[in-house]
Amino acid sequence: MIKKLRRKFIITNMVFVTAVIMTALVIMCTSTYRRYYSESMMAIEQALSMNLENLKPAINFDEMKDNKPMGPQEKGIGKFSVFTVTLDTDGETIAALNDSSVQVNRATAQEAVNYAVSSAETSGTVGEMSLRFKIKETDTGIKIAFADITNEEHSMQNLIMISALIFFSVLLVSFFISVFLSRRALRPVQEAWNQQRQFVADASHELKTPLTVILANLGILKTHPGHTIAAEMRWIQNTEEEAVRMKELLQDLLFLAKDDASAAPATPHVVLNFSQIVWECILPFESVIYEQKSSMTEDIRDNIFVLGDEKQLKQVLMILLDNACKYAGDGKIHVALEPKRDKAVLSVQNTGTVIAKEDMAHIFERFYRASKSRSRNTGGYGLGLSIAQTIVENHNGNIKVVSSEQTGTIFSVYFPLSSETSIS
Secondary structure (H helix, E strand, C coil): CHHHHHHHHHHHHHHHHHHHHHHHHHHHHHHHHHHHHHHHHHHHHHHHCCCHHHCECCEEHHHHHCCCCCCHHHCCCCCCCEEEEEECCCCCEEEEEECCCEECCHHHHHHHHHHHHHCCCCEEEEHHHCEEEEEEECCCCEEEEEEECHHHHHHHHHHHHHHHHHHHHHHHHHHHHHHHHHHHHCHHHHHHHHHHHHHHHHHHHHHHHHHHHHHHHHHHHHCCCCCCCCCCHHHHHHHHHHHHHHHHHHHHHHHHHHHHCCCCCCCCCEEEEHHHHHHHHHHHHHHHHHHCCCEEEEEECCCCEEEECHHHHHHHHHHHHHHHHHHHCCCEEEEEEEEECCEEEEEEEECCCCCCHHHHCCCCCCCCCCCCCCCHHHCCCCCHHHHHHHHHHHCCCEEEEEEECCCEEEEEEEEEECCCCCCC
């Protein structure tokens, strides 16, 4: 899918660039041609308006056709060399004169005149001779003015060649830029696609395990149809436990899916006594800490208020405290809450197994568990910290983690303080 997206991106970009460059070059060439045409026609009109006695003596016209350079005194009207041919009523040539010291021999003039007259047009070009002409009827006959467009044709040819070179150069450069931009622009899509595939694979794997246990338990129950519920209570309880685990997993997945789709209902944030919420979450873990022979210390400042949803804030605390208990072993846990500037800072620290450096960058990823310490044997599915991060970010806060042998593992959560909090 990503390859198809990249291909479409490159093709779309190249079509757009081709259209823009082609349009610009066509406009430039067309406008240049129109300018040359307008100037030559202006020179022709000027020549047609002249009286024969005002025209200058000329040199041989054929020399000009051989592209021999002319001096300043040999330039014609404007940028063009123009000559006129006057015909009588019988079509015989009366005079072939010009305004730019260029003599036109009779054979050359007659050939141009024959083409112009036979074309049955009042204006046009004599292609083989590189001349543009216009016919004007007078009282004494017909007057035809011709302008040499050799330089115009050469200029247009050069312009078209340069335009073609620019066109293909820009296309080549645009292609490589498009390839580079496609990789850069689609990198987040690639990462999201990989995460989605991994998410689906992990979710399928985690759902498969409890379903397998439930089906196995049901298979055992079917082999003893005559037994009482009490006799098979072991398998029934095991099935219930796995069903509860699967329900919790599905609830977590639903929460994350709604957040990803921005479909989670907006929860009104109210002013909450965060200090009291922390104490309420600590109490249920005292028995757990006692059973695993670890210890907990607290440093909770009173009357720290934040804006938020009580249920979600408690969920964050329960996730962090549950992780601390799992990995502290028989070590120590320390929970602190204090105001710092405009933030309420909650930190949950535990000794015991630390998080490896290579795992730190992935600790908040969904279903991520380090190969040893964070395995399914400790319970959970690797979604807790991802859910905690999502809730914290939805409360305009952020969450960080540091882990070392000296300090243990410390999760720090920063929430904006409510205006009711008094910092002393």
